[in-house]
Amino acid sequence: MKKWTAALSMFAVITSATAAMADITIGVTIATTGPAASLGIPEKNGLEFAPKTIAGQKVKFVVYDDASDTTTAVQNTKRLISESNVDLIIGPSTTPNALAMVDLATEAKTPMISLASGKPIVVPIEKRKWIFKMTANDEIAVGAMVNHMVKSGVKTVAAIATDDPYGEAKIKPFNELTAKHGIKVLMIEKFKKTDTSATAQILKIMSAKPDAVFVVAAGTPSAMPHTALFERGYKGKVYQSDGAANSDFLRVGGKALEGGLVSASPVLVAEQLPKGYPNREEALKFAKAYESKFGPRSTFGSHMWDALKLVETAVPKALKKGKPGTVEFREALRDAIETAHVKGAYAVFNFSPTDHSGVDVTGIAMLKIVNGKWKLEDYAKFK
Amino acid sequence: MDSTIFLLLAQDALTNGAIYILLALATILIFGVTRIIFIPQGEFVAFGALTLATLQMGEVPGTVWLVVALAVVAAIMEAYRLLRMGVSREIPAAVARTLAPPLVVSGIAYVCAPLNLNLGWQVLLTVMLVTTLGPLVYRVAFRPIADTSVLNLLIAAVAVHFALVGLALLFFGAEGFRTPAFSEAQIPLGVLTVSGQSIWVYVMSIAFIGLLAYFFGRTMYGKALRAVAFNRNGARLVGISPSLAGTLAFALAALIGCLSGILIGPITTIYYDSGFLIGLKGFASAIVGGLASYPMAAGGALLVGITESYSSFWLSAYKDVVVFTLIIPVLLWLSLRSVHFEEEE
Numbered sequence: 018m019k020k021w022t023a024a025l026s027m028f029a030v031i032t033s034a035t036a037a038m039a040d041i042t043i044g045v046t047i048a049t050t051g052p053a054a055s056l057g058i059p060e061k062n063g064l065e066f067a068p069k070t071i072a073g074q075k076v077k078f079v080v081y082d083d084a085s086d087t088t089t090a091v092q093n094t095k096r097l098i099s100e101s102n103v104d105l106i107i108g109p110s111t112t113p114n115a116l117a118m119v120d121l122a123t124e125a126k127t128p129m130i131s132l133a134s135g136k137p138i139v140v141p142i143e144k145r146k147w148i149f150k151m152t153a154n155d156e157i158a159v160g161a162m163v164n165h166m167v168k169s170g171v172k173t174v175a176a177i178a179t180d181d182p183y184g185e186a187k188i189k190p191f192n193e194l195t196a197k198h199g200i201k202v203l204m205i206e207k208f209k210k211t212d213t214s215a216t217a218q219i220l221k222i223m224s225a226k227p228d229a230v231f232v233v234a235a236g237t238p239s240a241m242p243h244t245a246l247f248e249r250g251y252k253g254k255v256y257q258s259d260g261a262a263n264s265d266f267l268r269v270g271g272k273a274l275e276g277g278l279v280s281a282s283p284v285l286v287a288e289q290l291p292k293g294y295p296n297r298e299e300a301l302k303f304a305k306a307y308e309s310k311f312g313p314r315s316t317f318g319s320h321m322w323d324a325l326k327l328v329e330t331a332v333p334k335a336l337k338k339g340k341p342g343t344v345e346f347r348e349a350l351r352d353a354i355e356t357a358h359v360k361g362a363y364a365v366f367n368f369s370p371t372d373h374s375g376v377d378v379t380g381i382a383m384l385k386i387v388n389g390k391w392k393l394e395d396y397a398k399f400k
Numbered sequence: 401m402d403s404t405i406f407l408l409l410a411q412d413a414l415t416n417g418a419i420y421i422l423l424a425l426a427t428i429l430i431f432g433v434t435r436i437i438f439i440p441q442g443e444f445v446a447f448g449a450l451t452l453a454t455l456q457m458g459e460v461p462g463t464v465w466l467v468v469a470l471a472v473v474a475a476i477m478e479a480y481r482l483l484r485m486g487v488s489r490e491i492p493a494a495v496a497r498t499l500a501p502p503l504v505v506s507g508i509a510y511v512c513a514p515l516n517l518n519l520g521w522q523v524l525l526t527v528m529l530v531t532t533l534g535p536l537v538y539r540v541a542f543r544p545i546a547d548t549s550v551l552n553l554l555i556a557a558v559a560v561h562f563a564l565v566g567l568a569l570l571f572f573g574a575e576g577f578r579t580p581a582f583s584e585a586q587i588p589l590g591v592l593t594v595s596g597q598s599i600w601v602y603v604m605s606i607a608f609i610g611l612l613a614y615f616f617g618r619t620m621y622g623k624a625l626r627a628v629a630f631n632r633n634g635a636r637l638v639g640i641s642p643s644l645a646g647t648l649a650f651a652l653a654a655l656i657g658c659l660s661g662i663l664i665g666p667i668t669t670i671y672y673d674s675g676f677l678i679g680l681k682g683f684a685s686a687i688v689g690g691l692a693s694y695p696m697a698a699g700g701a702l703l704v705g706i707t708e709s710y711s712s713f714w715l716s717a718y719k720d721v722v723v724f725t726l727i728i729p730v731l732l733w734l735s736l737r738s739v740h741f742e743e744e745e
Contacts, residue, residue: 218716237575301474
């Protein structure tokens with residue numbers, strides 16, 4: 018009996034060892050349940066398009082759900098590193114979870130491709146050698162909006178933001194960029210996503226008569242202040258942040274959102290982009306593939322799509338320098354990602370040793386809500 | 401602030417206040433009858449609005465399965481209780497009594513959900529489903545510990561709150577919903593525009609207060625509830641069953657919560673976790689009424705609504721701080737004013 022189990026475990030060791038030698042293992046931890054599930058589910062959908070092999074090597078995916086919870090995200094990361102000996106981590110979906118994971122990934126010398134957007138995930142760069150992200154930095158998203166304000170002659174603006182890190186992250190570049198362009202910020206009001214009414218804040222904003230109002234909230238909570246502005250008959254421009262750009266937002270807000278402006282990835286309006294726009298082709302490809310399987314396209318789905326494309330670009334280079342499962346391979350993979358240029362669906366990524374986000378101004382366009390759909394309003398100059 | 405804004409804020413305060421009145425009434429009712437500080441009152445609000453939203457989409461709401469699951473658990477608990485009391489021949493009847501109403505209600509909801517009935521019927525279905533939830537929650541979570549201390553009951557209430565919020569997330573997802581308004585009418589009234597929906601809120605709120613006053617003042621069951629609230633042991637001595645009173649109180653509280661949810665669903669976006677803060681404001685109003693006086697609680701609810709509305713205008717970042725700080729002077733005043741005596745547990 019003892020011999021038998023010993024033989025079996027030997028066999029297990031050998032097979033797992035050979036598997037580790039041959040296959041590339043990619044760990045994924047995203048929020049497919051919990052409050053951030055509206056991000057994690059389309060990301061998981063994007064995983065359906067994962068390649069089975071890259072450069073002749075088999076690719077194995079180990080996928081965990083972090084339930085939108087920071088502790089679980091950390092546990093998942095530890096398991097991916099120590100149990101599965103992954104070569105790369107994709108995820109998580111949200112900024113707080115990403116910040117909790119960066120040190121673990123750095124310590125284990127495992128490259129991590131975050132799908133969350135917060136700038137501190139990849140800054141300061143000397144502490145984030147192993148960390149990359151597939152999203153535009155806040156100042157690019159807010160910058161596109163402020164440029165639009167300048168173009169349309171907005172002189173005064175008021176903001177209403179959620180009382181959370183998301184709101185803070187947007188308000189900071191908003192204050193800096195408006196000051197730079199001579200736009201006066203009249204006031205910054207706060208609300209909570211669980212509030213039953215934003216009427217009072219909107220009344221205060223409207224009594225100051227701003228040319229435009231900037232609503233800062235992620236997902237459906239962005240609809241409430243917008244609806245209140247509509248109900249009170251506000252005539253100026255209403256801007257929404259990139260976190261609002263999903264189909265649930267359009268569903269909840271309904272006709273109150275008509276004419277609203279959102280800074281978001283051009284992937285949502287791929288068909289309307291001019292020929293030659295940097296990510297037009299890939300965005301159309303993604304939209305076609307995603308919508309034939311899962312319904313309306315989602316920017317979160319495109320993050321996963323692009324992360325996979327980045328992996329496909331980087332792995333062949335890294336394979337020349339080491340075998341999967343070794344630290345040499347992971348180092349080579351990191352170096353390959355850091356110099357990668359990828360035409361993604363969400364944006365075009367030009368990674369460099371000083372920029373681990375790699376998204377430039379073409380990664381965000383201004384969209385307008387017309388008849389409950391996204392319409393391309395303005396886009397950055399491109400080469 | 402000019403007079404127009406003053407009036408608009410007052411209008412907003414009144415609409416929210418009307419909802420807080422309903423929730424404060426439910427909180428006092430449950431505390432009086434069962435001594436439970438019922439934290440999850442707000443969850444009935446969220447379940448009400450979200451169940452209706454799910455029915456609107458022609459899908460079967462998760463509430464149906466929750467009702468079925470709780471009914472099965474309740475039936476098992478009932479059978480076990482009777483078995484231990486040594487009256488096993490009563491088990492089939494008791495199990496049937498526990499299972500039948502929830503199963504019938506959830507069965508109807510299951511069949512009707514994909515039919516895309518008109519709004520009125522969907523509201524009725526929602527009200528039936530969520531109201532059934534109340535007594536089941538009482539049977540499963542509170543009745544076995546009904547005679548323990550207020551603190552134990554409070555801890556159980558907190559547990560129920562977390563369980564219901566988690567289940568709501570599972571059933572309805574993380575995104576919010578808005579339900580269609582009962583009335584799209586807009587009535588101009590001087591500088592104000594009163595929406596049909598807010599008139600519904602006022603009318604329902606007043607109607608419910610009247611209905612509760614009638615129920616407690618004129619009907620036998622209402623008087624029995626008051627008797628239990630006044631003196632549990634005394635009520636028991638004259639033949640009123642505290643557990644029946646508890647069941648009734650929870651059914652009423654769930655009904656009130658569900659109606660509040662349906663009423664505010666079209667005014668605001670409701671999320672799986674929206675209920676907690678709304679319920680907490682109802683609770684703060686009930687505190688103003690000393691968890692005993694219905695009229696004082698109604699005044700408290702209006703006070704909370706007004707404070708909330710005006711503090712959102714002046715200090716939006718500290719709105720909830722202002723609202724909940726309001727409780728402290730009230731508590732201080734209440735504790736100075738009232739003569740203390742230790743209640744025997």
